[in-house]
Amino acid sequence: MNTYHFHFNNGQKSSTILFWFFTTLLTIVLTITVLLVHPDPLFPTWLLLISLPLMFMAIYKLFKVASERRSGEIVSLNKEGFTSSCFGSVLFSEIHSIQVPVRQIGLLGGLQRDYYKNTDVDTPYLEFSITTQDGKMLNWILNEWGGIYNSEEEFSIFFNFLTALTNQLYQLYHTNEPYNSYLKILGEKGSWEKRG
Structure with missing residues (x-):
């Protein structure tokens, strides 16, 4: 675990x-x-x-x-799913869709930090969401380069969780398919939806 x-x-x-x-x-x-x-x-x-x-x-x-907008999260990942201290337990089989802002994440080849330094655009807070089959939404908003609510190291920890989660979903649903560009299962727009 x-x-x-x-x-x-x-x-x-x-x-x-x-x-x-x-x-x-x-x-x-x-x-x-x-x-x-x-x-x-x-x-x-x-x-x-x-x-x-x-x-x-x-x-x-x-x-x-x-x-009060800053929440502490502890996520435990196991073979069947994960348990979040903020959102409760979620089985992999219950996950209906995932949304990741891939175009903004530098780690995925999105906009680099230099882009935000050289323009008037504020460094974004990236919203990640998971929707379960019963309609429950799990939302985490983080800044890739650190900010008021999370540090750069904490974003890396969250990204490691996201990578492990998508690896598990890939093994569960897409074993015989080639990897997609982002985190194995996400499409170009950063979304994944369970088929069927």
Whole structure:
């Protein structure tokens, strides 16, 4: 049994993060305005006593909510399937489809890090998903070169899990077929679907 430990972005609470982001911006602007236009009667001193604590609270809430998007994952892979600490047990026979953003992953010949450095495009968070036959979705969002939610080493660990998983599915469903370009079973667009 192989075990993989990594962190990922669970993609939850996006609207809450946006709320606290804009609240933080608003309180910073209000506080700076009160400090710069201090003698003006439109902005009395007591307003600073309100805006400063509000600003610090908004910044704290923003960081707290953003950190809650970081989940720790432990995946144990065995001959029948895998067990995820975040999503539970999944048998290989239950997996209906897999989606991998192959065009963005440098390890698969996709866009290299230099591309993101030389353009205005942000380094992407890559979303990987597995759908089971009963419609359950397992989503992991990671950054190949590391970021707030996972390190570069953790992406490599996740990629090792993905490689082992697709190797098992290849042996289960495609033994007599030649390898595809990506992780043995994925098509050019990074998808695999169980036939029949």
